[in-house]
Amino acid sequence: MSNEKLILVVNDDGVSAPGIRALVEAMLPLGRVVVVAPDKPQSGMGHAITIGSPLRLEKSDLFSNAEAYQCSGTPVDCVKLAVDKVLHRKPDLCVSGINHGSNSSINVIYSGTMSAAMEAAIEGIPAIGFSLLDYAFEADFSAAKHFAAEIAGTVLAKGLPEKTLLNVNFPKLDFETIKGVRVCRQAQAKWVEEFNERIDPRGKKYYWLTGKFENQDAGIDTDEWALANGYISVVPVQFDLTAHHAMTHVVNMFE
């Protein structure tokens, strides 16, 4: 059993979300699975960490087939706590998700799912974030489960390039309709905000964040194109945010 792989499963929809149960089932044939997930939904938390208050970590019996814990913190906190206080070592793989909803293109920036995977990658752990283009609680994860196992198996067997993680998004399609995996780049896109303004029962204003997604990228080598055309998008992601291509321009600005 010394060759058994240790796989950490995290998410941002919380320990009770169907998506993480699907991911645990997908990982079970690949090794020993340990879950450390937020005790409540943490969507849109980005790379937030908890520094002003302490964290709680409790056993969870929501998974009949895996050791599991729930944590009061963010997705990134879960990864940090898992490595230091649960596993006491780096796992062989960290998988995050399966997110209920897209984390393609610019959504990678806001995503707790991807930030958890990125935190693992920063710590030197091979890491993958998985998301399904269906926000519904009742989303059908069966095709996503199949391909998540395949992709995780490939990463366990071959490793990943240094300082690189994967952002995997599944189209909302049946197993038979999915055309396969496409490695691609993050599309240039943004959200155009429109806050919804309301008045509370005491007469004071409050605002709901809403918005319209705008793909500004016509490229056929992007994740948005792949997903719109029936492919699973796989984007290699890095955490060196330096705009190397802009370096000379900026150097000249300050001379």
Next chain:
Amino acid sequence: MSNEKLILVVNDDGVSAPGIRALVEAMLPLGRVVVVAPDKPQSGMGHAITIGSPLRLEKSDLFSNAEAYQCSGTPVDCVKLAVDKVLHRKPDLCVSGINHGSNSSINVIYSGTMSAAMEAAIEGIPAIGFSLLDYAFEADFSAAKHFAAEIAGTVLAKGLPEKTLLNVNFPKLDFETIKGVRVCRQAQAKWVEEFNERIDPRGKKYYWLTGKFENQDAGIDTDEWALANGYISVVPVQFDLTAHHAMTHVVNMFE
């Protein structure tokens, strides 16, 4: 007055932090300044947004010299609300900070200060995050103020490369000792976590996030080197997280 520049000031330490007052004072000679900042400290919030609950936005009279608002959300929420509900247009510049503490190297990922600036950049607004390497409430911002005005003036005059923002960190040094500005790349570094485990009065465990910063980068072209050697570090930052250099490797993995 039609040429007057409109400057949005945000931060993550909250509207009452001395660092944002220093930044407002630095910006006043450059144009009309409007502040939209969190109503409480939001350090380490990364690129978090508020989607599960509504936001409040209230007038603030903490700034005698500028129109100001406080928002119940994250630093990124502040930028979104400012553009849509306060300014009703894109400002000519968004500056974030001055943060009490470093946002150099890997800290850019966790930083609410930098995420606010990044959100502005995603919306097409020239943006700069400023941080001082001093966590103290009583930190001396006088040198930082001087150079923040200079750097912001340069950006207002010359613009920034497309889809690029600046991460500016000031060493904790006197004006006379600072050697100048150095444009550099993000150092490869990480935090090694050590959770501090305690028992609450009811006998249950809780954990404080602590950690040790580890610079793994010996390069003299990094922000860590610049700061350690008396320079102000200026890192051009991008929000396309695609690991373009790893693309071929990952394509081959899935063939």
